[in-house]
Amino acid sequence: MFLMNCWYVAAWDHELIDGRLLARTLLNERILLYKGDSGRVVALKDRCCHRGAPLSLGRREGDCIRCMYHGLKFDATGKCIQIPGQDNIPAKLGVRSYPVVERDHLVWIWMGEPERADPEDILDFPYLREPQWKGIPGYLHYDANYLLIVDNLSDFAHLAFVHTKTLGGSEEYAYVTKPLMMERLERGFRVERWHMDAPPPPFHKKVLPAAQKTQNVDRRNIGHMHIPGNFFLFTLFSPAGTGADKGNMDGAKEYRNCQFMTPETDRTTHHFWIYLNNFEGGDANISRSLHASLIEGFMEDKHIIEAQQRAMDEDPDFKLLAVVADAPLAHFRRTLDQLIEKERAPAA
Amino acid sequence: MFLMNCWYVAAWDHELIDGRLLARTLLNERILLYKGDSGRVVALKDRCCHRGAPLSLGRREGDCIRCMYHGLKFDATGKCIQIPGQDNIPAKLGVRSYPVVERDHLVWIWMGEPERADPEDILDFPYLREPQWKGIPGYLHYDANYLLIVDNLSDFAHLAFVHTKTLGGSEEYAYVTKPLMMERLERGFRVERWHMDAPPPPFHKKVLPAAQKTQNVDRRNIGHMHIPGNFFLFTLFSPAGTGADKGNMDGAKEYRNCQFMTPETDRTTHHFWIYLNNFEGGDANISRSLHASLIEGFMEDKHIIEAQQRAMDEDPDFKLLAVVADAPLAHFRRTLDQLIEKERAPAA
């Protein structure tokens, strides 16, 4: 049960380069995505209405697609415009098309009622287009429901245990009771945490100049999670004790990370992400190192998250027990449930 | 839901050479097939009535089979005739046997009511025994319901798109509206199509003498599809414009192709086939080339047909929309449905 009337990320734009046909299941639907000759991105149901063959095995012709089983041709709206060997084309022949928007290297899709699709509702993450922010787009596939990844990103507590040697750093800080600042938003939440005077975590240490690798840092994480599963993380490292928490940004290094979790099926997820930095200048190896470190960290998450999914598959009655740190994810899931319920309720 | 009271191809006879035990699932039933010392082909339920062990893991003894778990022995009718260590054999101990007929290199089986099995009902395809027709028996396994293969063979329209570079030839002809000649039969249909004055399709071109490779041909296909899923295709190529459509057979080359689709399960199929030619004389490489070309073409079909099956698995409510070219398959499926309904109806 997914929220339908909202935008989901369907692809990075480079996945549609050169007009290639991308077959991708989204929210349990097989979708065909491609960029037509006109530059327009097209999203169609990936199943010919005639005999059910995948259109992704077909041939793109301009902005149209031809099924290569019996040659039926469909335009960008899904309308059938040619049946080889037959003059009359019944109006009912066609496949469903979906609203899509290409923006800042992301392709967004609307799987719900087309007339409610408003591109204004797409969340803006300007760092994807600002040239001083550098990074490499990433994609991972999870054998887990997308909300388990949302959960994972909703707490910083797991950094210490799952990512001790990659993204997190030492375990010690985790044992200090310190409430996270959490703000409930209408469609998500904002969390903020400072971690003062600690060695830089491994992923950050790798990209620091030699002299800074051994100096402690103050670290601030600000996370935003938005429905249906869009995560933005602002991370700042500054030399310990220089007062970054009071506004002094001298010597600070910053990261901008976004992660988009799009359900593939009820138990699998597409994970689109990028980890941007504003300090690499001309040294592309910094992006490359960060990209590799993030994959290393995500693999640690994936290992546990997919095990969670299996535990739930085995025992659908298993009730999770919350701890204090679960407040953000509890708020998120409650808000999402309400939106889904509202969407499914018959109109008054 | 299969038609039970009819003959299906169970095997090529070479699959039973040297008395070997062939375990094969047919219409969702595990069957054991073998040729006994007497030359008789035996078909038994492949499951010992004692503890359920497969008889195909057993040992053939003459025309009998011994289960090699506890040694029970069954004769060719499925009757238990020995229990090691036990003198008395209860009459109820036995496994089901099935009527089988070996004819023209094919082994036919009757999965329905045994008393209704009449070998006279087996379709005759004399080219399988006539020495001037040469070819190599083929077998393919499909992850798709057998009727999707029947559908595929019911139209020539797909030749242009699926098999452009193998069995079909150019796409152009497909766009010309030209009704196929179709004759409805009591248990199937007959279709005929002439395709005049075109380059020889790749599979045929390969086996032509060098001088003929560049000459256009007139091509005639006559197909017969019979319930439950037996297909005969007569193909003729003659030099373009020499009047083959008016009866002049000078320089014509002919093919005889049969294809038997036998359900393995609801969503998998055994596909037995041979592509015979009458012009190779002593050059066995012509059969070999045709055999390889046909496999190449069938693989193109298989790729699409198995994708259709997956589309149907995902959405059992998906309703196919017919085009004009679907008349033969529509007639076939309607006829088959009526026979199945009749078979399952309680006797008056």
Place this chain on the structure above:
Amino acid sequence: MFLMNCWYVAAWDHELIDGRLLARTLLNERILLYKGDSGRVVALKDRCCHRGAPLSLGRREGDCIRCMYHGLKFDATGKCIQIPGQDNIPAKLGVRSYPVVERDHLVWIWMGEPERADPEDILDFPYLREPQWKGIPGYLHYDANYLLIVDNLSDFAHLAFVHTKTLGGSEEYAYVTKPLMMERLERGFRVERWHMDAPPPPFHKKVLPAAQKTQNVDRRNIGHMHIPGNFFLFTLFSPAGTGADKGNMDGAKEYRNCQFMTPETDRTTHHFWIYLNNFEGGDANISRSLHASLIEGFMEDKHIIEAQQRAMDEDPDFKLLAVVADAPLAHFRRTLDQLIEKERAPAA
């Protein structure tokens, strides 16, 4: 549907060496097993009560286990004793623990009501601790319900057919009608069979001195099968005709074999076994040879038993037909069914 209130073998003790975490599914439950620093063996539900992550991906700390997702720590009784970053630990946070007993190299677990677990009920097989009995502990995994393995061990009839060239010897003896001595026990059965004056079976022949390999032997098998699935087999070989059946043990060689079938799931089984001999003295190659021969023989069983399971999966309505030799297994299954029924009946 398993009998819950009884002891099952969960592991060989060497599987827990060095405090390693062993994740093992038993009776459809994922269990974590480990030996704490105190030497105590701990068995816990392998699922953190917080977010469902497997504790087997966690870290052992003394006799405790820490979940390495968010750092919750559980003691050997399953009680949560630490939540990083949170002072108050709600009493309901905890995971189920199971009674376990380590004895004679075996780890036994009680999956039913903990208050009924009495270590006195564990069957004694003293040969596991007596130094003159030598052997190598074995483990096999079966894709079959554990009762199919119990069945297999309940008759000696299959030795002749399944294990002709390994554990059994010749087929001939099987055709002689000779009742097995069977004694019904309250929770199982005892069977005994003498097989006089036959060549030694291959597994035994391999470990005999050259001069004895060609001499016939009298062979006695005594088997005990106990609920839920514990099998003890006493095997004796003595020179043919020397009167072992009348008590003369001169020149006899003996084996002690135990096999423990523990359900993993409804259709998979853990099989723990050892084949002990009392005559190898310092020649460890005898144990090694016997271990290899037994695996060879068990693989023959496994091949058939897993095929039985598939036959049952395909047709859950299939009714097995009994022969005379099935009396022991019929008694065993009836007794087990009654115990399960009694266990599940509401208390008066």
